[in-house]
Amino acid sequence: MKRKISILGSTGSIGRQALEVIEKLNDKFEIIALTGGRNITLLNEQIKKFKPKYAYAENPKDIEGAKYATLEDICSNTENDIILVAVSGKIGLKPTLTAINNGIDIALANKETLVMAGEIVMPLAKTKGVKIIPVDSEHCAIHQCIKDITMVDRLIITASGGPFLRKSIEDMKNATVEQALAHPRWNMGKKITVDSATLMNKGLEVIEAHHLFGMDYDRINVVVHPQSIVHSAIEYIDGSVIAQLGLPSMHIPIQYAITYPERFEGIKSRSFSFSEIARLDFEEPDWDKFKALRIAYDAGKIGGSATVCLNAANEEAVYAFLEGRIKLFDIINIVEDTMANHKVIKNPSIEEIFDIDNEIRIKTKEKFISKV
Numbered sequence: 001m002k003r004k005i006s007i008l009g010s011t012g013s014i015g016r017q018a019l020e021v022i023e024k025l026n027d028k029f030e031i032i033a034l035t036g037g038r039n040i041t042l043l044n045e046q047i048k049k050f051k052p053k054y055a056y057a058e059n060p061k062d063i064e065g066a067k068y069a070t071l072e073d074i075c076s077n078t079e080n081d082i083i084l085v086a087v088s089g090k091i092g093l094k095p096t097l098t099a100i101n102n103g104i105d106i107a108l109a110n111k112e113t114l115v116m117a118g119e120i121v122m123p124l125a126k127t128k129g130v131k132i133i134p135v136d137s138e139h140c141a142i143h144q145c146i147k148d149i150t151m152v153d154r155l156i157i158t159a160s161g162g163p164f165l166r167k168s169i170e171d172m173k174n175a176t177v178e179q180a181l182a183h184p185r186w187n188m189g190k191k192i193t194v195d196s197a198t199l200m201n202k203g204l205e206v207i208e209a210h211h212l213f214g215m216d217y218d219r220i221n222v223v224v225h226p227q228s229i230v231h232s233a234i235e236y237i238d239g240s241v242i243a244q245l246g247l248p249s250m251h252i253p254i255q256y257a258i259t260y261p262e263r264f265e266g267i268k269s270r271s272f273s274f275s276e277i278a279r280l281d282f283e284e285p286d287w288d289k290f291k292a293l294r295i296a297y298d299a300g301k302i303g304g305s306a307t308v309c310l311n312a313a314n315e316e317a318v319y320a321f322l323e324g325r326i327k328l329f330d331i332i333n334i335v336e337d338t339m340a341n342h343k344v345i346k347n348p349s350i351e352e353i354f355d356i357d358n359e360i361r362i363k364t365k366e367k368f369i370s371k372v
Contacts, residue, residue, distance in 0.1 A: 002027070002028060002030040003028060003029050003030070003031055003081045003082065003258070004029070004030045004031075004032050004078065004079050004080050004081045005022070005029050005030070005031055005032065005081065005082050005083065005084060006031070006032045006034070006035075006052075006074050006075075006080050006083045006084070007019070007031070007033070007034055007035070007073070007083075007084045007086060007258050008035045008071065008075075008083065008084065008085050008086060008087045008092065009035060009036070009037075009084075009085070009086035009087035009088065009092075009094055009109075009110075010034040010035060010036055010043065010086070011036035011037065011039040011042045011043050012087070012088060012189060013188055014084075014135065014151060014250065014254065015034075015036075015084070015110075015187045015311075016088045017083055017120040017250050017251055017254055017321065018086065018249070018254050018258065018267065019046060020094070020267060021026070021251055021258070021266060021267060022050070022192035022252065022258075023050075023254045024223070024266055024267050025255070025259070025264055025266065028259065028264065031051070031052045032052060032053055032054065032058075032074070032077060032080050032237070033052050033053065033054040033055060033056070033066075033069060033077070033081050033106075034046050034047060034050065034052045034054075034066070035055065035056035035057070035071060035072040036055075036056070036057055036145045037057070037367070038058060040057055040059070040062040040063075040093070040363075043055065043057055043063070044048045044062075045101060047063070047064065047065045048064075048065055048141055049342070051065070051066075051178075052066050053065065053066065053067060054066055054067050054068070054069035054073070054074060054077075055067070055068065055069070055130075056068065056069055056070060056074060057073055057261045058159075060080055060192045061265055064167070064284065071094070071095045071098075071181070071362075072094070072095065072098050072221075073097040074360075075094070075095045075099040075102065075104065076098055076099075076102050077102075078104065079105065079369060080099070080100055080104045080146070081104070081105065082104065082105045082106070082107055082258060083095075083104055083105070083107070084101045084107040084109065084254075084257070084258060085099075085106060085107070085108050085110045085113065085127040085137070086110065086135070086246075087110055087188065088110070088112075088356070089110075089112055089315065090228050090311075090357055091113050092110030092112055092113050092266075093112060093113050093116055093121075093350075093353075094111075094350075095163045096121065097120075097124065097350070099130075100121070100124050100125050100128050100185065101124070101128065101224045103128055103129065103130060104130065105130055105131040105132075105133070106125070106130065106131070106132045107133050107135055107254075107257035107258050107260075108132050108133065108134055108135055108257075109135035109136065109254075109257075110310075111136070111204050111205070111208060111316075112311055114207065114208045114211045114212065115204050115207050115208065115307050115308075115310070115311045116307065116311055116353055116357065117306050117353055118207070118208070118212075118307075118330070119210030119211070119303070119304075119347065120350060120353075121211070121323075122211050122214075124158070125179070126337075127178060131211070131258075131260070132259045133257040133258075134208070134212055134257065135232045135253055135254055135257045136152050136205060136208070136234075136248075136253065137248075137250065137252075137342070138157050138158065138205050138209070138231055138232040139209060139212055139232070140171070140231070140244075140253035140257060141214065141230075141231035141232035141243070141253075142155055142157075142209065142212075142232045142233075142234055142244075143212075144244045144256065145232075145233065145234045145242045145243065145244055146213070147227065149213060149214065149215075149331075150175035150238050150239075151236075151237055152213075152215070152227045152234050152235070152236055152306055153219065153235050153236060153237045154213050154215075154220065154234070154235045154241075155213065155220045155232070155233075155234055156171035156217065156219070156221050156223055156232060156233040156234065156235065156283075157205055157206060157207055157220065157221065157223070157232050158210060158222075158224075158228070158231060158232050158233075158250075159199060159202045159204065159221055159222055159225065159227045160183075160184065160185045160186070160196070160224070160225065160226055160227075161199075161224045161225075161226055161284065161334055162181065162183060162184070162196045162197045162198075162199065163179060163182045163183055163184060163197055164180075164289070165224065165226060168289075169288070169289050169329075171294075172198075172289065172328055172329055173297040173326045173327060173328070175197075175327070177321065177322060178293045180193070180197040180284050180328055181193050181194070181197075182196050183196055183197070183229050185190045185226075185227075185228040185248045186225075186228065186248055186250075186339055190237070190322055191315070191318050191319070191322070193306040194318045194321060194328075195314070195324065197328065198290065198292045198328065198330075198331055198332060199285065199292050199293045199335060199337055200292035200293070200295075200314055200332075200335075201288035202222050202285075202291045202293055202295060202296075203294075203295065203296020203297060203299075203300075203310075204293055204296060204311070206220050206222065206293075206296060206297060206300060207296060207300040207307055208297070209335070210300055215295060217300050218251065219372060220344065221286065221322060222285055223281045223282050223285075224282065224284065224285050225279065225280065225281065225282050226281055227277065227279075227280055228247050228248040229245050229247070229248070229277055229280055229281060230244070231243075231244050231245065231246060231253075232244065232247065235293055239247075245272065246272055249264065254267070255267070266310040270293065271315060277335075289335070289348045291331065292332050292354055293334050294312075295310065295332070295335055295336055295339065296310060298339075300338060302346045303346065304337065304345050304347060304348060305342070305344050305345040305346075305348050305352070305353070305356045306342065306344050308353050308356045308357050308360070309338060309339055309342040309344075309346070309356065309360050310335065311357075312341060312356075312360035312361050313334060313335045313338035313360055313361075313364045314331065314335050315336040316334075316360075316361050316363075316364040316365055317330065317331040317335060317364065318331060320365075325341050334364060338360060338363065338364055341363075342360070
């Protein structure tokens with residue numbers, strides 16, 4: 001029987017690659033719905049090719065070949081066996097909660113969902129008996145390595161180091177947008193690529209890992225691994241370390257997430273060769289150059305609305321950098337200043353989370369970005 005799936009964000013990087021995976025496994029899936037934003041041309045091409053029942057776009061009249069449905073309608077549709085949440089930003093949170101409340105499993109590729117509301121999302125999923133399978137390569141790797149979380153002593157999350165690993169702080173301060181987007185290993189969207197350049201992306205992943213696996217922050221370590229072959233590892237209480245390896249391709253973790261717990265031959269099957277890799281290097285992060293990583297750890301340990309503040313300030317600063325209004329290193333200064341001026345609310349509700357998110361974005365734009 002085919003697994004029924006909807007993809008939120010089908011026109012984005014993860015969504016497009018997910019459809020490539022599904023096309024390879026065309027006898028395994030039936031697509032219930034696809035959603036896009038402004039790229040209506042691509043969305044309609046996808047609708048024509050994959051023939052979903054429903055689709056969502058900002059302007060319903062733009063949709064051709066499928067019935068319009070809201071994100072809430074799609075995530076309430078219990079025809080779905082699983083929903084891939086591949087939208088970027090806070091827009092992913094409410095649909096994810098809707099799907100969980102309707103007992104639908106989630107393949108999660110939206111960092112903001114857990115960074116903003118992990119303390120709400122994960123307990124709710126447990127109560128509803130819903131599986132949340134991570135799509136990020138690092139969390140996917142950890143998910144594959146863990147057999148019994150109670151026997152795990154620590155999580156080891158790898159980072160490529162991005163385009164500035166061998167550059168100086170001065171190089172980062174003077175970096176252009178083009179240099180920040182020139183990631184040496186991964187082909188990703190612009191926002192996440194900039195986050196990878198500052199290592200904020202890794203900090204957000206640490207927060208995600210804390211919620212996904214219930215691990216204390218002091219037991220989540222980040223190690224720089226330039227080759228991006230070891231996607232992450234775990235150390236058991238007896239000192240044994242188990243890692244998941246593979247080429248830096250998102251097709252593999254996407255396929256794992258949407259087919260879990262089964263495995264099939266896919267696009268990248270049998271693509272890894274130890275002899276061709278030759279060597280694997282590991283090193284500690286430069287905490288002075290990549291201050292974003294420390295800031296994210298601090299926000300995670302504080303908890304509550306601190307991570308909401310972190311995420312909102314970082315997003316707005318990254319967008320400003322991409323628009324050429326600030327420099328790369330200003331992103332970190334802006335986030336740090338915003339965090340210092342934020343009054344943390346413990347255990348905020350979903351409504352409070354969105355209010356805080358909106359307030360931080362406004363303050364970040366007005367108080368910092370406009371004056372940089």
